[in-house]
Amino acid sequence: MNPVQHPEPPEGGVSTAVPDPLHAIQERVHACIQCGTCTGSCPNAFAMDYTPRAMWRLVLMGEKETLFNSRTFLLCSACYYCTLRCPRGLPLTETMEELKQIAARENHPVHKKSVLFYRNFLESVRRHGRVREMEFMTLYFLSLKNPFTPLQFTPLGLRLMGKGKVGIQVPSKGQRRLEALFRKAEELEEQE
Ligand code: SF4
Ligand code: SF4
16 A cells, blocks of 8 residues: 655755645644544444545555545435544544545546535526426436436336326426635635
8 A cells, every 4th residue: 555645845946746635635634543433333334445544544654546536425314423423533434525525526537426416406596596307407417418317217207206296397497595705615615
């Protein structure tokens, strides 16, 4: 395993290298003692390719490629169990969230679908103040640019429509009543 190298500033000058966002994550969880309490507490660990404990180990070892090819942090549902129980008091849930944001920013191919899913979900909430399921899925399928993907979901969609759980919805701009809130969140994110 190759620990991430921190960039050295050039002699007599200031480094212009872009800092690796993983360094901040490593510093935040460096006190991990690999006790496994996070894994034992996580309700989603059974579905993860690396358990939370193993994922924190990958972070500490700077195994960036393996880390961002993993879906572990994507499956975190922010229940905060691990954070509450970690004997070192590490901010694990927030750090899981940060890994999702780095994966989205750096456009890692493994996470592309999930990122589009999140974005279109939020776009529907931004337009209407709540998610409109059919509109959201329409926007999501369009963003995938793959005409075959919707076909996989057709039987499920028809079953849900048959039970009255979803209905036909033409995408619309909505009233955007949450616009100010979304803008503020974007502003805060830019300041980080
Ligand atoms: S519970 Fe905390 S100390 Fe224990 S393995 Fe998880 S992150 Fe590390
Ligand atoms: S916050 Fe995420 S990683 Fe932690 S226990 Fe809950 S689902 Fe698992």
